Amino acid sequence: MQIRNVDFLLTFRCPAKCKHCSYKAGPERRGYMKLKDAKSYLEELTDTQPLQSITVHGGEPFLYFEHLKEIIEKAGEVVVPRRGVITNGYWAKTKEIAKKKLVELKRVGLTCITFSLDSFHQEYIPLEIVKTGIETAANIGFDRVCVDSYFLAGIDSDNFYDTLTREALESLRGLDEVEVHRYRVSFEGRGAELTRHVKLREDLPSGKCPLRFWIDGTLKNPETIEIDFEGNVTLCPGICIGNTKRQPLTQLLQNYNCHAHPILSIIAEKGPVGLLEIAEEKGFKQRKFVDECHLCYELRKYLRAYYPQFLTPVDCY
Ligand code: SF4
Secondary structure (H helix, E strand, O other), X not given: OOOOEEEEEEEOEOOOOOOOOOOOOEOOOOOEOOHHHHHHHHHHHHHHOOOOEEEEEEOOHHHHHHHHHHHHHHHHHOOOOEEEEEEOOOOOOOHHHHHHHHHHHHHHOOOEEEEEOOHHHHOOOOHHHHHHHHHHHOOOOOOEEEEEEEEOOOOOOOOHHHHHHHHHXXXXXXXXXXXXXXXXXXXXXXXXXXXXXOOOOOOOOOOOOOOXXXXXXXOOOEOEEEEEOOOEEEOOOOOEEEEOOOOOHHHHHHHOOHHHOOOHHHHHHHOOOHHXXXXXXXXXXXXXXXXXXXXXXXXXXXXXXXXXXXXXXXXXX
């Protein structure tokens, strides 16, 4: 396994509780990645892998701002070229506060900041606050300032959520240096509840695993991993390939074999529909899904009790 990108899921705590969150983050969640763990992951990865980027997210990483700063600083020391964070911007309550935090992050070596902005986040974080964060970040001199927006049905859809997201994005007009990324919601975690607002397919989604946009490579040779604060090393949310509390990260990556993983081996060979046979033997009945990833999620959720160490963290389900 040749890892080029690592995501640290610093915490699943968050001031928001978005309807589409894959990790079911929220104010009631507890726990965060210890600095000694984060630093040792960075040392191991840069010693053994062609690591090009680190992205810290969660949950909301600015809740542990001093940790966030130290992780970014350490990533610079071990020469990870791209160092980013994803935030909902809740902290940008005034221009002065936003500037102070962003200047500190620039000083310790942050190169890219991504703000989440869409109808789901804005149910909890006032648009004006996140806009203050984005506008301030655009003037600090980061290599990249990005906005990630999630759509329920599609960028042109006229449903309530997508209309609000479009309006929120329109309000950024004029900020030409900001990159806007538009994605479709993943119907997993808390997002699985959103399927009642979209059309389900009549046929069974039986295509290949499309692989998530952030995982470069393939399921057999993924180039991106996520590590959460409990040591779970995951590909898609809730698909675990090992835990750093049980096995050193370097060893875990060296030993990774997609064919030996009871869930990924099937998904890689037959697509997520391959899991259906096992689930149906155990009583799974659901027949309608949005797409391959929704099918995959519902099957994994059903099978979780049989493969707890491979289908974790539990809060994804
Ligand atoms: S949810 Fe399943 S089908 Fe979708 S990208 Fe992840 S592993 Fe592949």
